[in-house]
Amino acid sequence: MKSIFALLTLLISLQSSLAGIPDKIYGVNLGSWLVLEAWMLPQGWLDMGGQQCNDCSQCIATEFAFAQAYPKTVDEIFDKHWSTWFTQDDVNQLKSLGINTVRIPLGYWIVEALVDRKTEFFPRGGIRQLIRGLKQLRDAGIAAILDHHALPGVQTPGQMFTGRCTSDVEFYTEANYHRALVWTAGMTALTHLDPDFSSVFAIEAVNEPIMDASQTPNYGDFQKNFVKVVRAVELTLGIPVPGVQLDMKVQTKNFTSALTSVASTSTSDIFNAEVKSALLASVPILVELGFELSIGSIFSFNLATANSQREPLVTNFMDINWQHNNPANPANAAIGPQGYDNHLYYSFGGVADPNPEAYLTSICNLNRVQNDAALGNSPLWFGEWGLPTQFSATDDFLNKWADAQKLAYSQGRGWIFWNFKTEISDLAGDLSRQWSYFDGVKRGYLTKDPSQVHDPHVCDSYRANATAT
Structure with a gap:
């Protein structure tokens, strides 16, 4: 038992040595910005031309349905949304509240060349808004995770967060x-070539599979290839990856040419057939983006200087315990620094009985950080959580609920609240009370200093009572 405990302690302590991750993450999601979820801005969505319905697959409730319904105006309408939903004022507020990390949900359609315009319908122009926001975050000293959310x-x-509500799941x-x-x-x-991306420290492979x-057949193979693609690009750029070396010398300073050359000829295990194919397919996309966005570094870089210091x-990845029925362990895919994400919402049921006592008993005995570490999934952070409940929560309970969750999630690398804000309107009703970080701080449930809690002893009377979740 001592040796197992020592191993878990070591795994958790190693968190501080991984590249780029803040020592402790105090974060928020920038939800409904570049992947719009209509439930968070119900009046705004109707004003844009969207619809509400009980089954989100049966009306204009997602970006896909909106773009299909309004092909001539969708880009203009969404550009206005992107420009106004997340602004410099929001960045300033995040900084003033001590937020050091944001998780940015992204759809695959932000890389427009990947969209089959005959069968897939999404707004164009999001990449410029992403760059705008990342630059503002960088200037504020706020780190970012690029989350492949859709x-x-x-x-x-059946989820708005995928960009299209459908039962026809074809990702796998x-x-x-x-x-x-x-x-x-x-x-x-x-991320490595555009200075505006310099605050990005992580890319998340798949949100909530x-x-x-x-x-999810062959998802474990995808996890391994995801890591290999990231490392292959970095090795081509001359960025050191712990324990790995490129098996050839790059002869050109033109990145797209170098990527083509390495993808075609390298015999490294990292460059398997699928990875090579993905790298080669990315080259014309990067060339187009380089011209469109005036990113000169897409075409020219200096291996001998800056990149060796990056x-x-x-x-x-979502942690292994996100799935059941013998899932692949994402720890087996790791090459270089890797982190793990868990999401926990009590309001959807299945975690604790719907009453204050059960909620606090459950969260105060949460063992997810330790359970994940035992399977190599460390460092772990909680990339989504909030204050919603299945019962009518008093202000006093929400103070305790915020404290108890922050204490539980801070056992790992930290936490990222969902969401930074929601709409405040008559139609939205009380939505912001439990889903908006900004409003949670304003109401006093969440402390103005994210590293603090109102009552560090909130869990003392609950820890002896519970079964771990």
């Missing part, structure tokens, strides 16, 4: 795994 083919049925196929890898190659290259691993990105 995958090609849809990774989870060879073709869509491939498109996701091409997306990954492009985002990795942009189906929990039943029997329904740190590799943290590859990021």
